[in-house]
Amino acid sequence: MSGFIDAHAKKRIHVAVGVVERDGLILLAKRPDHVHQGGLWEFPGGKVEQGETVEVALVRELSEELGIQANPSALIPLIQIHHDYSDKLVCLDVWRVPEFFGHPQGVEGQPVEWVPIEQLGLYQFPQANVPIIAALQLPQRYLITGSITDPEAGFHKLKAVCERAAIKLVRVRRSELTLDDYGILVMRFGAWCQQAGVHLMIDFELFTSLFKQNGSSAIDSLLQNGISGVHLRSRELLAVNSSESNEDEDGVSGALEAFSAAGGRLAASCHNKDEIEHAESSGMTFVVLSPIEAARSHDAGPELGWNAFRGLVAAAKLPVYALGGMTEASLEKVISFGGQGISAVSEWWHGETR
Ligand SMILES: Nc1nc2c([nH]c(=O)n2[C@H]2C[C@H](O)[C@@H](COP(=O)(O)OP(=O)(O)OP(=O)(O)O)O2)c(=O)[nH]1
Ligand SMILES: [Mg+2]
Structure with missing residues (x-):
């Protein structure tokens, strides 16, 4: 019975995720140790707030977390992943971000790194990111x-x-x-x-x-x-x-x-x-x-x-x-x-x- 209640009490969150690209390199950020999936590398982004479209949320998150202004009309959908972490259900809505203004920095103190696509496998990501990496490395x-x-x-x-x-x-x-x-x-x-x-x-x-x-x-x-x-x-x-x-x-x-x-x-x-x-x-x-x-x-x-x-x-x-x-x-x-x-x-x- 408690399993049933837990399953329904699990939080569901919609996350706007950005693959910020420049010259074949991709920007990764490290999640702080104390948060969900902490200590792992991620593509910058965050929760879509009520009343926001995913594109608007993504532009806002990239501004808050990296201090860049992404061009919303250049965003390209990459993949959508529903993943069940034991404590949370996430829907990662992943977009390529090929155009932006500014120099990305870890505004919240998080380390950031530019990484070649073929080296993404060397970094530790949350489990839900496995197919995102595959999608980035596979051609069209x-x-x-x-x-x-x-x-x-x-x-x-x-x-x-x-x-x-x-x-x-x-x-x-x-x-x-x-x-x-x-x-x-x-x-x-x-x-x-x-x-x-x-x-x-x-x-x-x-x-x-x-x-x-x-x-x-x-x-x-x-x-x-x-x-x-x-x-x-x-x-x-x-x-x-x-x-x-x-x-x-x-x-x-x-x-x-x-x-x-x-x-x-x-x-x-x-x-x-x-x-x-x-x-x-x-x-x-x-x-x-x-x-x-x-x-x-x-x-x-x-x-x-x-x-x-x-x-x-x-x-x-x-x-x-x-x-x-x-x-x-x-x-x-x-x-x-x-x-x-x-x-x-x-x-x-x-x-x-x-
Ligand atoms: N941004 C991002 N989140 C990811 C990735 N992979 C992955 O499993 N997640 C999960 C971890 C979190 O449960 C959720 C993102 O939520 P978050 O807590 O970072 O959201 P946020 O930036 O709005 O943070 P906050 O304002 O609540 O502090 O998605 C990823 O590559 N990027
Ligand atoms: Mg975030």
Whole structure:
């Protein structure tokens, strides 16, 4: 009974959070030791007061805490995270702040630091910030490859498409290749990705096979060879961490966890709320939600539509890419709806033939 009362007595707070950016650096502030989540680093911001919009609250908080004047019309929504701390429910409403006047200082005596995006992982943040860091480090475009019939041709096409469309995150699918040829292709392409600063996601099938052959040494070997992530189809996602699956007995779920702990990214294809929730509880870094519109490349069933996309993204506790009919022209809408960005096959892979 007391648990019931406690759950309802928990305070809910809406927090306006700002990612203040300048020249690829991000401003962090340290929370005082005595406050909630004290001693940890945070993105500056604070509670939205009654009658305020979140944008107004953010501009006010940045002025109070850092002494800067943010340009409200330049604010860009990044992500919204609902998080249940044992003593408090918070909704972090996170915005990029690319334009401001003044020199940020810790007005309340709090230490502040400018940090490169790729080094954010070195700082200790509150638990709710994990997906915020992921959202900042992930790009706005996630390429999914179409047909690849030969590893040599596939390698050259991948390089050309990534360069032409400025792709920094790519899911290379096995497609028509044998698993061996697919392994050869991703190892070769991984070496190129390391040089080019591209993040390569491979099929779960190859991850599983390498783990079964080589045990946990497969994890370091993938990361050292420029393979920075694993992408799970929805049915693969639902099978990991499930007591009914064989995967668990083979330790593959644990291997995914170890891969993630070593800095690897985990992604999953989702089509509804249940799958997104499963992705959250299985430690995925981000998800791809589809089909938002009718896909050009194949028939993926009835589309979810934009209202459903917006609702699912608002409830999600991780970055969400939109997939299905996405083009460069869809990006702005996806971002304004709180999504991470667009994922597509046709828009980039078939670009030169359209
Ligand atoms: N500003 C900020 N708050 C965060 C982050 N991550 C995170 O979990 N929080 C939580 C901690 C707090 O429970 C809540 C922010 O509330 P706060 O107490 O700092 O709010 P405030 O600045 O209005 O403070 P105050 O006027 O009440 O002193 O959100 C973050 O990155 N930035
Ligand atoms: Mg604050």
